[in-house]
Amino acid sequence: MSLRKIIIITLLGVPAGALLLFGPRRTADVPCDRTIVRYWESWAGVEGRAVQELIDEFNRTVGAQRGVFVQYVSLGSMIHERLLAACAGGDPPDVAGLFAFALPQYAELGALEPLDADLPALGIRPTEFVPALWQIGVYHGRTYGLPSTPFTIAMYYNRRLFRAAGLDPDRPPTTFDELRAFSERLTRTAPDGSLQTVGFLPSPKVLNWWHWCWPFFFGDPLDEQGRYRIDSAAGVRALEWVASYRDRFGAERTQVFEQGLGIVVEGAQNPFMAERVAIIHQGPWMANFIRRYTPDLDYAVAAFPSARPDGSRPVLVCSDLLVLPRGARHPREARLFLGWLMQQPVLERLCKAHGKISPFRTPGPDFFRDHPNPFIQIHHELAASPAAFGYPKMPTWPQIEHDVLTAVNNVWFGLGTPRDEARAAQQRIDAAVAAYERLARMRCLAPVGAADAKASTRAGS
Amino acid sequence: MSRSGAQRNQWLLGLAWTSPWWLGFVLLTAGPLALSLYLSFCDYPLLARPVYIGAENYAALVQDPVWWKALGNTVRFAVISIPLCSAFALGIAWLLQQPNRGGAIFQALIFLPTIVPLIATAMIWLWMLNGELGLLNQVLRWFGLRGPNWLGDPVWAMRALVLIALWGVGNTVVIYLAGLNEVPRELYEAAHLDGAGAATTFLRITLPILTPVILFNAVIAIIATFQYFVIPFSIWRATDRGGPGRSAYFYTSYLYDNAFLYLKMGYASAMAWVQLLIILALTGLVFLVGRRVGYRP
Numbered sequence: 040m041s042l043r044k045i046i047i048i049t050l051l052g053v054p055a056g057a058l059l060l061f062g063p064r065r066t067a068d069v070p071c072d073r074t075i076v077r078y079w080e081s082w083a084g085v086e087g088r089a090v091q092e093l094i095d096e097f098n099r100t101v102g103a104q105r106g107v108f109v110q111y112v113s114l115g116s117m118i119h120e121r122l123l124a125a126c127a128g129g130d131p132p133d134v135a136g137l138f139a140f141a142l143p144q145y146a147e148l149g150a151l152e153p154l155d156a157d158l159p160a161l162g163i164r165p166t167e168f169v170p171a172l173w174q175i176g177v178y179h180g181r182t183y184g185l186p187s188t189p190f191t192i193a194m195y196y197n198r199r200l201f202r203a204a205g206l207d208p209d210r211p212p213t214t215f216d217e218l219r220a221f222s223e224r225l226t227r228t229a230p231d232g233s234l235q236t237v238g239f240l241p242s243p244k245v246l247n248w249w250h251w252c253w254p255f256f257f258g259d260p261l262d263e264q265g266r267y268r269i270d271s272a273a274g275v276r277a278l279e280w281v282a283s284y285r286d287r288f289g290a291e292r293t294q295v296f297e298q299g300l301g302i303v304v305e306g307a308q309n310p311f312m313a314e315r316v317a318i319i320h321q322g323p324w325m326a327n328f329i330r331r332y333t334p335d336l337d338y339a340v341a342a343f344p345s346a347r348p349d350g351s352r353p354v355l356v357c358s359d360l361l362v363l364p365r366g367a368r369h370p371r372e373a374r375l376f377l378g379w380l381m382q383q384p385v386l387e388r389l390c391k392a393h394g395k396i397s398p399f400r401t402p403g404p405d406f407f408r409d410h411p412n413p414f415i416q417i418h419h420e421l422a423a424s425p426a427a428f429g430y431p432k433m434p435t436w437p438q439i440e441h442d443v444l445t446a447v448n449n450v451w452f453g454l455g456t457p458r459d460e461a462r463a464a465q466q467r468i469d470a471a472v473a474a475y476e477r478l479a480r481m482r483c484l485a486p487v488g489a490a491d492a493k494a495s496t497r498a499g500s
Numbered sequence: 501m502s503r504s505g506a507q508r509n510q511w512l513l514g515l516a517w518t519s520p521w522w523l524g525f526v527l528l529t530a531g532p533l534a535l536s537l538y539l540s541f542c543d544y545p546l547l548a549r550p551v552y553i554g555a556e557n558y559a560a561l562v563q564d565p566v567w568w569k570a571l572g573n574t575v576r577f578a579v580i581s582i583p584l585c586s587a588f589a590l591g592i593a594w595l596l597q598q599p600n601r602g603g604a605i606f607q608a609l610i611f612l613p614t615i616v617p618l619i620a621t622a623m624i625w626l627w628m629l630n631g632e633l634g635l636l637n638q639v640l641r642w643f644g645l646r647g648p649n650w651l652g653d654p655v656w657a658m659r660a661l662v663l664i665a666l667w668g669v670g671n672t673v674v675i676y677l678a679g680l681n682e683v684p685r686e687l688y689e690a691a692h693l694d695g696a697g698a699a700t701t702f703l704r705i706t707l708p709i710l711t712p713v714i715l716f717n718a719v720i721a722i723i724a725t726f727q728y729f730v731i732p733f734s735i736w737r738a739t740d741r742g743g744p745g746r747s748a749y750f751y752t753s754y755l756y757d758n759a760f761l762y763l764k765m766g767y768a769s770a771m772a773w774v775q776l777l778i779i780l781a782l783t784g785l786v787f788l789v790g791r792r793v794g795y796r797p
Contacts, residue, residue, distance in 0.1 A: 119760070119761075120760050123546055123547070123760060123763070126546075126547055127546040127547060144545075144547070144763055145547060148545055148546075148547035148548045148763075149547070149548065150547040150548075233632075243740075244652075244740075291649070294631065294649050294652045294653065295631045295632050295649050295652075296632070297652060298630050298631030298632050298633075298634075298649055298651065298652050299630065299631065299632030299633055435762070437757075437761040437762055438757075438761070438762045441741055441757065441761070444740070444741060445741075445742070445745070445746055448740055448744060448745060449745050452653075452654055452744050452745055454654060454744075454745045467565065467566065470563075471762075474560065478543045478551070478553070481543070481551060481553075482543075482548065482551060
């Protein structure tokens with residue numbers, strides 16, 4: 040055999056052999072004598088492992104007794120598209136995790152199984168849940184989704200930077216005026232004028248993922264029918280507030296600063312963990328990231344400030360949802376798994392591992408004791424706030440959210456005035472809603488009741 | 501067996517042997533194409549059955565400001581990037597054709613970006629063009645220049661995408677190189693004997709002979725730019741969803757959003773058919789121009 044042949048065989052053979060010997064293996068043996076329940080979720084990494092541990096426990100115990108085996112499939116951020124394709128193709132998973140904003144879309148089109156009739160048999164009592172969290176899965180007065188790992192969004196602030204700026208780290212801002220004043224004191228510039236550290240920026244790029252929620256901090260952006268209006272007084276004031284930060288810190292400077300922050304959320308480059316932004320509007324998972332990447336970060340959590348005239352502190356309350364897609368192969372077995380997972384001790388283990396709050400009114404005795412987020416009690420109390428709000432329950436919400444993002448961005452970049460951008464975005468929103476409602480009438484879909492939608496969005500009231 | 505029977509058998513045998521292709525074509529291309537044409541006349545939210553609504557989706561398109569914005573961005577990108585990339589690729593191909601040492605290495609280096617997955621390309625450029633930390637602005641800083649906020653500025657976002665497109669001209673270069681190698685040597689020798697300079701030779705000999713290749717590349721580029729999606733989608737999905745001020749919101753991005761986020765598959769299908777018609781019209785135009793100005797041996 041020539042040397043050339045030996046080299047080629049070695050180059051191809053060694054990796055192939057290594058792959059066979061040490062390559063990926065099936066993570067779980069699927070027993071052939073059990074009914075397979077397919078469970079699709081977005082969670083991967085630490086969160087995925089936490090749910091897999093629970094599933095393994097179910098498969099070992101209840102699943103083994105009842106002949107059910109749950110197979111977990113992590114689809115990451117693409118779960119929405121995959122689930123959509125699977126439902127449209129008539130082969131949905133038996134259980135799925137759904138983003139809260141997508142529930143009205145799915146529910147209105149009949150793609151989800153209503154769960155109300157099953158709740159007693161599953162041992163699930165809605166009264167045991169925090170009302171604001173339970174309402175997230177309710178649409179048209181029917182329960183389509185169960186809160187799996189809920190969260191509230193709060194203010195995370197850097198105590199060390201507060202001290203360095205001469206601020207009291209035990210007294211965070213409570214109003215938007217204070218937020219602005221604190222932010223100015225916390226901001227540091229380099230000799231060339233560029234921003235090194237900022238107190239707070241309302242730009243959608245600085246970990247402010249819920250750009251649409253700012254109007255809630257100024258008043259009520261919902262109309263009588265529960266529809267979100269960016270051209271409401273609260274909406275326009277929110278856009279003016281965004282513009283005021285841009286004007287104060289300089290459009291070009293802030294944009295260059297944002298670019299330098301990178302795009303990392305989970306990692307040491309996260310602008311809050313890198314101490315480049317002192318105050319952020321974020322969720323309880325931050326504690327998991329901080330513990331892992333910057334364990335020495337001196338931070339604290341409080342309710343986000345407010346600009347409401349009555350001084351109330353609005354809180355975004357949200358949750359991942361567990362749903363049963365209509366047309367799945369094993370609805371009975373899926374319900375068995377759902378009933379097991381929704382037991383308080385089981386579900387709270389999942390919430391804890393994800394660093395999130397408990398969906399139950401009275402969390403278990405150990406829930407707060409060794410929770411990975413030292414401020415979880417604050418997050419939990421915020422869920423009961425009378426000013427709590429959730430995603431507006433509109434089937435056209437993804438399009439509306441996109442239009443609002445464009446308006447916020449355009450104001451941030453100085454491409455339009457707050458009033459003009461609000462008007463332009465609202466025109467697009469009105470057109471989208473009108474078109475949807477006309478087609479829904481044609482399809483004989485029941486329009487969402489005004490009171491129902493509004494009460495659901497203002498979940499805490 | 502009669503003659504007609506033998507012919508029929510031959511015909512059936514031919515069909516059987518070619519079935520992998522035509523079955524695939526019917527099931528995976530022609531069928532979905534026909535279905536999408538039907539869906540473009542329907543309201544189809546994916547999770548419920550399609551309902552026929554006539555030409556409503558097409559009528560709604562022309563009244564949709566975001567559709568116009570996305571179409572405008574795509575046309576603008578095509579108008580800037582196609583001629584620029586074409587000229588750039590032709591220039592590189594011409595340089596590569598000159599006798600030089602290490603030509604094969606340069607060819608490989610220029611072709612290399614085209615085999616990098618588009619997602620990876622997007623991630624690389626996301627950091628290269630970072631306004632504060634990006635390599636490009638660092639290099640500009642060495643020369644005392646202040647680089648722009650490439651991806652965060654509505655004006656510079658489109659320019660950044662053109663720059664990324666220039667990086668990926670490897671395929672076009674290879675086609676031009678093949679075309680250049682096909683130009684008969686004797687024409688250059690005759691031109692040289694007649695005293696023609698390099699510029700005259702290029703304009704009077706190379707360029708006319710290359711017109712079929714240029715037109716072919718133009719058609720491919722028109723199709724590619726009107727379907728431009730992965731790079732802007734990957735760069736801005738997490739933050740702006742279409743670049744600052746929707747300045748990098750392309751036709752296919754809006755189509756995708758309508759289909760999979762807004763659950764308006766009927767509307768998205770109408771968009772796709774209009775996109776196809778635009779591409780067909782532009783391709784026809786290129787062929788028409790090619791027939792008038794193209795070189796015929």
